[in-house]
Amino acid sequence: MNEEMLVRAAKNFGTPLYIYDLKEIENRIHKVQKTLEGVEHRIFFAFKSNSNFHLLKRMRAFGCGADVVSMSEYKMAKSVGFTSDEMVINGNGKTEDELGIYLKDKVRYINVDSMEEVERFPKNLSARVAIRINPNVDAKTHPHISTGLRENKFGVDMKEASKLIHTLPANLKLVGLHCHIGSQITDVSPFIDTLNSLKLFIDKEDLKLEFLNIGGGWGVDYLHNGTELSTEKYREKIVPLLKKIGIPIHLELGRFIIGPAGYLVTKVLEIKHSSFKNFIAVDASMSTFLRPILYNAHHHIEFLSNGSKILVDVVGRVCESGDTFGKNREVKTPKVGDLGIIYDVGAYGYSMASNYNLSLRPAEVIFDGKDFKLIRRRETFDDLIRL
Ligand SMILES: Cc1ncc(COP(=O)(O)O)c(C=O)c1O
Structure with missing residues (x-):
């Protein structure tokens, strides 16, 4: 699946978003x-x-x-x-x-x-x-x-x-x-x-x-x-x-x-430069995708940007220091609002997602080679209080 398709899906269905090819x-x-x-x-x-x-x-x-x-x-x-x-x-x-x-x-x-x-x-x-x-x-x-x-x-x-x-x-x-x-x-x-x-x-x-x-x-x-x-x-x-x-x-x-048929599309919320490190905070988190914190798993990450290379930690917005998708990654510097892709998330991705920090679980779509189809809608706050 090419970048253009991933951008189109994010536009139609919002982020964070699981896409399966x-x-x-x-x-x-x-x-x-x-x-x-x-x-x-x-x-x-x-x-x-x-x-x-x-x-x-x-x-x-x-x-x-x-x-x-x-x-x-x-x-x-x-x-x-x-x-x-x-x-x-x-x-x-x-x-x-x-x-x-x-x-x-x-x-x-x-x-x-x-x-x-x-x-x-x-x-x-x-x-x-x-x-x-x-x-x-x-x-x-x-x-x-x-x-x-x-x-x-x-x-x-x-x-x-x-x-x-x-x-x-x-x-x-x-x-x-x-x-x-x-x-x-x-x-x-x-x-x-x-x-x-x-x-x-x-x-x-x-x-x-x-x-x-x-x-x-x-x-x-x-x-x-x-x-x-x-x-x-x-x-x-x-x-x-x-x-x-x-x-x-x-x-x-x-x-x-x-596994490799799944993509997690996420949006850049903030680029933070501390005196020690650079952080890119995205709208996905360990609640959306647990493998990095659970298994210290490595997943390839790219930002859809033309910026120059920068060394960063890519982090979520959950209140845990472990809520990190990648440490010391060299990525193209994005702007706030740009999209990032976390690769190979089709297995043990959504199935391990949670509501920690009352995060809303993302939507899931399939791509059949031509069109995207929503196969699970994004959770809403009402879903959280329904029980
Ligand atoms: C009994 C059993 N079978 C099959 C699987 C699937 O493994 P995998 O996704 O690595 O193919 C697992 C995963 O842990 C398992 O515990």
């Missing part, structure tokens, strides 16, 4: 499919990365199933039109009531997170389950998005998994294994280690499974320097392993599909 989303789904060519597979879109109703509808139209982690995500999947058979249930701490609902509705399968969870399954209903394995593999990513180390709260280790398999109650049918080692993984080696140990486990236990769910985690190029997970390397190193395992593969991708 549909064509880019579709291209990225095709890229995943192409990478896995020759391996029977299915993509379940990770709702947590972006749960906009209209985008989820598109995901279904693009052929994705739903990876859901909460009762609200489940209800959202249903209202979007996903059938029970298109849903995979994830997450830890599932309650007895929730499990009852999933089982009654006959979801495709549930990824069991612990021994304790098995005891909460209703005894009078049957279910298809996969066991979430924690392989104790370092995903070499930010600690808060690493999920496959034994100190992380998710899944069970191989020993516990083995015990679970041999003690599963008769109403639970083991149909697969699940493993998600973390997010924003840009190197194939953690995937290789994981698949090797899963293959050993499957062979040792002599499991006859319908599928292996290998989670999500494919990393994107936040730094804009070519550091995205290489799909060529994935094809070269991982696909042969998947073929060797020889059963259908399920993926739960979020970030890779929608």
Whole structure:
């Protein structure tokens, strides 16, 4: 999407504004499919990365199933039109009531997170389950998005998994294994280690499974320097392993599909020169977009300006020093009122937005290659006091 389009969208819908490029989303789904060519597979879109109703509808139209982690995500999947058979249930701490609902509705399968969870399954209903394995593999990513180390709260280790398999109650049918080692993984080696140990486990236990769910985690190029997970390397190193395992593969991708397709357009409110630093304050904040403060995440930022280069911190207007989108960035000096673009915000962007400081959540629009369409209106003060 070019600058002119982004300016047009901001003019029509105001700022801050999330924009999603549909064509880019579709291209990225095709890229995943192409990478896995020759391996029977299915993509379940990770709702947590972006749960906009209209985008989820598109995901279904693009052929994705739903990876859901909460009762609200489940209800959202249903209202979007996903059938029970298109849903995979994830997450830890599932309650007895929730499990009852999933089982009654006959979801495709549930990824069991612990021994304790098995005891909460209703005894009078049957279910298809996969066991979430924690392989104790370092995903070499930010600690808060690493999920496959034994100190992380998710899944069970191989020993516990083995015990679970041999003690599963008769109403639970083991149909697969699940493993998600973390997010924003840009190197194939953690995937290789994981698949090797899963293959050993499957062979040792002599499991006859319908599928292996290998989670999500494919990393994107936040730094804009070519550091995205290489799909060529994935094809070269991982696909042969998947073929060797020889059963259908399920993926739960979020970030890779929608991250780079999202743009956050924001307006410059103030350019402040202190004796120590320059700050550009914009109308987005950590309430609009949390990743920088939550994960110390780097996102590329540009200002639509012809000014000379200046070294700045780009900050929001929430009362937190951490409310900073980028420190010591060299950008083109903008004027008050100019637009700034924060890139690659399609995943874990709006879905993590909040009302902190009573900020109003922004609007979201999609771009279909020709036109913009509003897919969530901007919040108003009335929305805040309605509850
Ligand atoms: C179990 C599980 N599956 C899939 C995902 C999606 O990961 P990503 O957006 O990195 O593809 C996550 C994200 O944390 C997850 O926890």
